[in-house]
Amino acid sequence: GNDCITEDEARAQMAIWSVMASPLIMGNDLRVVPDAHKAILLNKEAIAVNQDALGKAGKRVSGGASTGQVWARTVSGGQAVALYNPTDAALGVALDFSAVGLSGVVHVRCIWEQKDLGSFAGTYEATVPAHGAAFVKLTQ
Numbered sequence: 001g002n003d004c005i006t007e008d009e010a011r012a013q014m015a016i017w018s019v020m021a022s023p024l025i026m027g028n029d030l031r032v033v034p035d036a037h038k039a040i041l042l043n044k045e046a047i048a049v050n051q052d053a054l055g056k057a058g059k060r061v062s063g064g065a066s067t068g069q070v071w072a073r074t075v076s077g078g079q080a081v082a083l084y085n086p087t088d089a090a091l092g093v094a095l096d097f098s099a100v101g102l103s104g105v106v107h108v109r110c111i112w113e114q115k116d117l118g119s120f121a122g123t124y125e126a127t128v129p130a131h132g133a134a135f136v137k138l139t140q
Contacts, residue, residue, distance in 0.1 A: 007036045008132030011112060014040050015082035015135040018050040019058035019073045045111040046135065049073065049080040061099045068093030068128065072100045078139035080111070085128035093134065094125040102138060111135040 005013070017024060026033075026041070033041070040046070058073025058080070068091050071082040079100045083093035097106050097120075108117040108124050112135055117124075126134035 006131065007034075007040070008129045010037050010040050011135070012082070012084055012131060012133035014043070014046055015111075015133040016071055016084060018046050018135070019071045019080055019082050021050060021052070021055065021057040021073065024050055040112075043111065043114070045109075045114055045137070049075055049111065049135075049137070052076055052080075062096075063093075067091075070095050070099065074101075075137070078137055081136050081138060083126050083128055083134040083136070085130060085132055088130050090127055090129050092125050093128045094123055096123050097138070100138065102140060104140065107139045109137045109139070111137060 052075040054074060054076055056074050058071055061070050061072050063069030065086055069084040069086060070093070071084060073080045079102065081095055081100060083095060085091045085093055097103060105119050105121050107119050110117050128134050
């Protein structure tokens with residue numbers, strides 16, 4: 001919701017905060033939050049990841065400062081995963097399901113769009129905008 005970050009950066013921030021089970025505290029004037037940022041902050045599926053009853057914090061499972069990063073958290077019924085791009089250009093960020101303890105066919109749901117993306121075997125890859133994050137829930 002901060003006006004000094006882009007919409008993609010706001011998505012990345014919310015995704016990683018949710019995966020890490022961090023407190024969701026706003027530090028900006030809530031009277032002037034842009035609609036796109038408000039939609040990110042009020043996304044029920046993102047909030048559900050953050051507030052998941054298991055209470056387990058996530059962690060970065062792969063990647064570094066100049067490559068795509070995968071952040072994951074065990075949640076009720078599956079795994080919540082943020083595919084983060086810290087670079088200045090769009091980047092394909094891949095997740096090997098075995099890195100989050102899954103094998104076989106995995107169902108992928110986009111948390112941002114609140115829609116099912118399909119079933120995948122072994123890996124899932126998303127093209128992530130600069131400083132952005134794809135945010136998905138994985139179930140079997």
